[in-house]
Amino acid sequence: MELLNEILTMTLLTVRDVLPIAVIIFGVQIFVIRKPIPNLKRTLIGFVYVLIGLALFLVGLEKALFPLGKVMAEQLTDPAFIAQGLSAELHDAIQTVRWQDYKWTYIFAFAIGFATTIAEPALLAVAIKAHEVSAGTISVWGLRVAVGLGVAIGIAIGTFRIVTGTPLHYYIIAGYIIVVLQTAVAPRLIIALAYDSGGVTTSTVTVPLVAALGLGLASTVPGRSPALDGFGLIAFASLFPMITVMGYAQISEWKYRRQEKRNQRLNSANNTRPNEDVR
Amino acid sequence: MLVKFGELLKPFLYSFRDLVPIIVVVGFFQLVVLQQAIPNVNEILVGTLLVVIGLALFVRGLEMGLFPIGESLAYSFARKGSLFWLLSFAFALGFGTTVAEPALIAVAKEAAFVAAQEHIIAETREAMDAYAMGLRLTVAVSVGIAILVGVIRIIKGWPIHYLIIAGYIGVVLMTGIAPEEIVGIAYDSGGVTTSTVTVPLVTALGVGLASSIKGRNPMVDGFGLIAFASLTPMIFVMGYGMFF
Numbered sequence: 039m040e041l042l043n044e045i046l047t048m049t050l051l052t053v054r055d056v057l058p059i060a061v062i063i064f065g066v067q068i069f070v071i072r073k074p075i076p077n078l079k080r081t082l083i084g085f086v087y088v089l090i091g092l093a094l095f096l097v098g099l100e101k102a103l104f105p106l107g108k109v110m111a112e113q114l115t116d117p118a119f120i121a122q123g124l125s126a127e128l129h130d131a132i133q134t135v136r137w138q139d140y141k142w143t144y145i146f147a148f149a150i151g152f153a154t155t156i157a158e159p160a161l162l163a164v165a166i167k168a169h170e171v172s173a174g175t176i177s178v179w180g181l182r183v184a185v186g187l188g189v190a191i192g193i194a195i196g197t198f199r200i201v202t203g204t205p206l207h208y209y210i211i212a213g214y215i216i217v218v219l220q221t222a223v224a225p226r227l228i229i230a231l232a233y234d235s236g237g238v239t240t241s242t243v244t245v246p247l248v249a250a251l252g253l254g255l256a257s258t259v260p261g262r263s264p265a266l267d268g269f270g271l272i273a274f275a276s277l278f279p280m281i282t283v284m285g286y287a288q289i290s291e292w293k294y295r296r297q298e299k300r301n302q303r304l305n306s307a308n309n310t311r312p313n314e315d316v317r
Numbered sequence: 318m319l320v321k322f323g324e325l326l327k328p329f330l331y332s333f334r335d336l337v338p339i340i341v342v343v344g345f346f347q348l349v350v351l352q353q354a355i356p357n358v359n360e361i362l363v364g365t366l367l368v369v370i371g372l373a374l375f376v377r378g379l380e381m382g383l384f385p386i387g388e389s390l391a392y393s394f395a396r397k398g399s400l401f402w403l404l405s406f407a408f409a410l411g412f413g414t415t416v417a418e419p420a421l422i423a424v425a426k427e428a429a430f431v432a433a434q435e436h437i438i439a440e441t442r443e444a445m446d447a448y449a450m451g452l453r454l455t456v457a458v459s460v461g462i463a464i465l466v467g468v469i470r471i472i473k474g475w476p477i478h479y480l481i482i483a484g485y486i487g488v489v490l491m492t493g494i495a496p497e498e499i500v501g502i503a504y505d506s507g508g509v510t511t512s513t514v515t516v517p518l519v520t521a522l523g524v525g526l527a528s529s530i531k532g533r534n535p536m537v538d539g540f541g542l543i544a545f546a547s548l549t550p551m552i553f554v555m556g557y558g559m560f561f
Contacts, residue, residue, distance in 0.1 A: 041363065051419075056514050058413040062406070063386060063518075070402045071393045077385065084382020091374030092513060094367045102364025106343060106356070113351055142350055149346070153338035157368075159375050162335070163517035164543075166379070171524055171535045186338075206501055207492045214485045221478045230477045230540035237547030238516050240508040243339075245420055266431075269501030272508040276547055 041097075049093040056089060092242075095159065099243060107150065108250040114146050115254040137201045144194045147251060151193035151275065154243040155186040161238050168231050176231070184286035185235045188279030193248060196274035200255045203262060206270045213277040220284040228287035235283045236276040248272060332372035336365065379517050387521025395529035400472075404465055410519065411464035411546060416457035420509040425449040425456075428502045435498045437561050452506075452557060459553035460510050463545035464519065470541070471526045474533055477541045484548040491555040499558030506554045507547040516543060 067075055075081055113119055120139050155161060165178040199209055221229055240248070248271045256268035347355055355361065394403040415421060429438070429445040429452070438444045470480060492500055511519075519542045527539035 045367075055417060055419065055512070058417055059410070059514060059518065062409050062413050063390065066390065066402070066406050067393075070399070070406070071390070071397065073393065075386065076389055081382045081386050084378045084380070084385070086382075087374045087378030088382055088514065089378075091371045091376075091378055093371070095371030095375060098364040098367030098369075098371055100364070102361045102368060103339060103343070106347070106361070110343065110346055110351065114346070119351075146342075146346055146350075149342040150339075153342040156338045157335045157372070159372060160511065160513045160516035162372075162376065163379050163383075163513075164520055166376075167384070167517070167520050167524060168536075168540070171539060206504065207489075210504060211489055211492075214489070218478075218482055218485070221482075227534075227536045230537060230544070233477060233481055233544030234520070234540045234542070237508065237511045237543040241420070241511065241513050241516075245509060266498065266501065269505050271505075273501075273504035276508040 044097050044100075045093060048097045049090060052089050052093045052096070056085075060085070092159070096242065103243070104246055107247045110146070111150075111247065111251040112254045114143050115140075115251070115258050117258055137198060140197070140201050143197050143201070143251075143255065147197040148190040148194040150247055150251070151244070152186040152190035154247055155189040155239050156182055157243050158239060158241060159243075160241050161185055161235070164231075164234060164238050172227070176228075180286065181231075181235070181283065184283045185239055185279040188235070188282035189239050189244065189275045191282070192274035192276075192278030193251070193271055195278075196271040197251065197255060199270065199274075200252060200262060200267050201259055203259075203267065206273070210273060210277060213274075213281070217277070217280050217284075220281060220288075223288070224284040225287045225291050228284060232280050232283035232287070236280045239279050240272050240275050244275060245272060248275060328373040328376060329369055332369045332376070335372060336368060340365070375513075383514070383517040384521045387518045388525035391522050391525025392529050395526060404468060407464045407468040407522075408461040410461075410515075410522075412457045412461035414512065414515040414518075415460040415510050415546075416453060418510060418512050420512070421453055421456055421506070422449075424502065424506055424509050425452040428452055428499075431498060431502065432561065437496070437498065448561070452554065455553050455557045456506055456510060456550045459549040460546045463549040464542055466549075467523070467542040467545040468526065471523060471533060471538050472530060474538060477538075477544070481544060481548065484545075484552065487552045488548070488555075491552050495555035495558050499555055503551050503554035503558065507551045510550055511543055511546055519543060519546070 064075075067073070119142075161182055162178075165176075165181045168176045168181055169178045195209065199206065224232070249268075252271040253264050253268045256262045256264040256266075259267075344355070347353055390406070394406070426445075426449050429449040432438045432448055433440045433445050438448050466480070469475075470477065491503075495503070520540070523542045524535045524539035527533040527535040527537075533539070
């Protein structure tokens, strides 16, 4: 019964969030375009599915993932856990942090960044669209893995930055330079999609867990303030997917070219010595 | 009968597969690294089931509702040729979907708290609420402008990277002159603006426009609206920070 209540409340909240969008769309359709919506019934059912689906998704996350994930983020950044591997006297003497002591935090950041991105519905939507538009050249799964790796690397570096306390903007500017350089050499078809994948990665699943991780770190690492250092992880998570998605396209192109070349060589080899086994 | 049942089950299997990485990561860290038992196993099982059903429904709804309506709007606008209404719609869509975005509301609140602690604004509830509201409106306007500029880009066929690089230069310049406390929040605000419902809709709109305008390639020109929507808030929020 309580579960049903939660689902109902969440559905109402989702409706409230989607209402402005619905008003704009249907307003434009009725007053500007002045034509009935094609397949109105199907579209409306689709909207209802989206609303209920999102509500169930969010209630489920709050039941299954968020409580455990947040506690986990706190425990992994807790000084008591970090100091576990150290000897007793070192433990007492610990005043300054060594970034090496936080290895499990980085690994957790990497793993949870990847895992939550794979489950991110907005990314799934963009991947489905990209698959459709590219006539299958871009695979739904391949794009999601590329973006997931980007978020994973981004958040791992982001936690490293919080531990070491180095300025955020150096990393972001360095990332920008890589993006600009890659843009010059990456296949032209992927560029817009790669830029988009920066923005879609961080929503319902990733943000709450990543925020908990950043805040946990910034409030337990000596010398960091949660207000100043707790931010910035989301920025990392939206920057690095651009790099990995362009990289994914570059690798695919390189592989394709190599295959082409090999085929050509095979063909010419076949032409000159048709009876020899080329392998 | 069996085949049909399998077809029915397929979307749920796909959704479940999407969750496997999370289950593996959380399980590994809880059992192996932290060496603790998993608490509330029943809750977690029910929650996971809800997530699987929710994700499957969402994907079905995307294909039935969100994608078609985004595309049909794009086609209608392109056929009607009313630039004014298309641009108004683009701005309204960006502004309207962002201003009520829960993630943005949370970040704005947090930012107001930080500003009060750093004595940039008075430590009263009114001052903090006003600051948070101002920040939300700033981000919403910037996303509205982003979608508007993005739509103009699709119509004109401008290469996306010039605009993005110009935006990056804007971000770097603003970072140099904006107060240090706002920089982290500004960078994060770029990521939180695009919600799960906005993304499919805006993507369908962009791809639909690019496919219905002659000479545009949906792959090259259709994507990129989200990229603008995550870039402009950074610049605008740093600008907002300078006025306080």
